Amino acid sequence: MTFDAVILNSHVVLPSGTVDKNIVMDEGKIVSLTNDTPQCDTKIDGRGLVALPGVIDPHVHYGVYSPIEQAAVTESRVAAVGGITTMMRMLRLGGSYKRNLDSHLIESARSHYVDYSIHASILEESQVDEMEFCTKKGITSFKLYMNLGDEVGHVYMDMKPGKNLLVEQKVEVNEKIVERVIYNASRLGCTVLVHAEDYQMCSCGIREAKHNNKNGLGAWSESRPAESEVKSITTASDMARKAGCRLYFVHIGSQAAMDAISREKKNGTTIFVETCPHYLTLSYESQKGYLAKVMPPIRSVNDTARIWQEVQSNNVDTIGTDHVANRLGLKLGGDTVWDALAGFPGIGTMMPILLSEGVNKGRITLQQLSNLTSLNTAKIFGMYPKKGIIQKGSDADIVLVDMKAEKKVSPELLSGYSDYTVYDGWNLKGWPVKTLVRGTVVAEDFKVIEKPGYGKFIQRPVSA
Numbered sequence: 001m002t003f004d005a006v007i008l009n010s011h012v013v014l015p016s017g018t019v020d021k022n023i024v025m026d027e028g029k030i031v032s033l034t035n036d037t038p039q040c041d042t043k044i045d046g047r048g049l050v051a052l053p054g055v056i057d058p059h060v061h062y063g064v065y066s067p068i069e070q071a072a073v074t075e076s077r078v079a080a081v082g083g084i085t086t087m088m089r090m091l092r093l094g095g096s097y098k099r100n101l102d103s104h105l106i107e108s109a110r111s112h113y114v115d116y117s118i119h120a121s122i123l124e125e126s127q128v129d130e131m132e133f134c135t136k137k138g139i140t141s142f143k144l145y146m147n148l149g150d151e152v153g154h155v156y157m158d159m160k161p162g163k164n165l166l167v168e169q170k171v172e173v174n175e176k177i178v179e180r181v182i183y184n185a186s187r188l189g190c191t192v193l194v195h196a197e198d199y200q201m202c203s204c205g206i207r208e209a210k211h212n213n214k215n216g217l218g219a220w221s222e223s224r225p226a227e228s229e230v231k232s233i234t235t236a237s238d239m240a241r242k243a244g245c246r247l248y249f250v251h252i253g254s255q256a257a258m259d260a261i262s263r264e265k266k267n268g269t270t271i272f273v274e275t276c277p278h279y280l281t282l283s284y285e286s287q288k289g290y291l292a293k294v295m296p297p298i299r300s301v302n303d304t305a306r307i308w309q310e311v312q313s314n315n316v317d318t319i320g321t322d323h324v325a326n327r328l329g330l331k332l333g334g335d336t337v338w339d340a341l342a343g344f345p346g347i348g349t350m351m352p353i354l355l356s357e358g359v360n361k362g363r364i365t366l367q368q369l370s371n372l373t374s375l376n377t378a379k380i381f382g383m384y385p386k387k388g389i390i391q392k393g394s395d396a397d398i399v400l401v402d403m404k405a406e407k408k409v410s411p412e413l414l415s416g417y418s419d420y421t422v423y424d425g426w427n428l429k430g431w432p433v434k435t436l437v438r439g440t441v442v443a444e445d446f447k448v449i450e451k452p453g454y455g456k457f458i459q460r461p462v463s464a
């Protein structure tokens, strides 16, 4: 019998440890881990590289500043180069999902290099009643933006497919919507993703900071205090505990938020925690200019140290990028931090940052890295064991990384839509060099090989 392909001579990262085995693949799946070399059409020399389960990025914004048929091509290209084999889109639509979802699914199907899945944002009350419809389309997780309302309720929605036109909308995710989404998700067996910042506290903080002519990333952090994260965490956790709903707090990056979550877990709420590479590497003390403006803000050096500790103690479940595919021209709108756009690209730098700052600096092990970037994410979002692990029967989603490769970060290296990166000039050690999705090499040495449209939509079941 002849199989499609085999990866030879790599160190394979499994949940139980690293083994030196050959990975045999056929029809997109892993068929065995073996010491033999079976008959295969293609032999991939692993050259002593590390084989990790393909990275799942649970948190990606694309389709906001360029329409999805373009954004999926550019951003999944960077994803592939960066070792990501499944990207999860934070879909943000106004109006009816029943009316507007299909055009996004159709355009998405022909434009991704890697596999993708979708979280649906619920921004208006009428959308709560469409959550069940979304689950039938394989979208079984929902995002709540508790930061949106009042004076800080303006947000760019996803563009209409085929139309390169920014769509601004004013929304108010009040407690009534939050409660209805949580109860409905519990009934449907879905997980709720929460952006935990209290819009009233943030509105007030920003008004005050502007009034006092404050500026800079320190002022940005002060205007959206960690206490506003704590308030939202407490409110959502109370509701989820009563409703029996699973919560997933996105982009946690402050000590106060971690403390609040630990308290709520002890109270009995089922909570998962995501952090992002920037909360592990950037602080308002270390960053000049406004490029690193993001919500919630990057905090102090002490906060980054604390988030590393929480990662090391396995109190953080996943790492997502919160990637925003925007460009410098739009990002820096004026002279102050208040004029700049929040959010920046990160999907191409997640793995090199974590390999360099995490594994190579001895802060985390390869097992921890693979749990945080693949296994846990697949389990939480209903993709395990299809995704998230290198084992017989799973999709052959694999990233080969070179732990010794050193390179300087630049936007050109990453070749996405964005013309900047907050890590510009960083010299990182440890890079993905080959990315396989379902047994096919989609990217190699910073170039994509496959065609857009290879990536498949991963529909997810509800949990029991």
Ligand SMILES: [Zn+2]
Pocket (backbone or CB within 6 Å): 059, 061, 090, 322
């Ligand atoms: Zn986000």
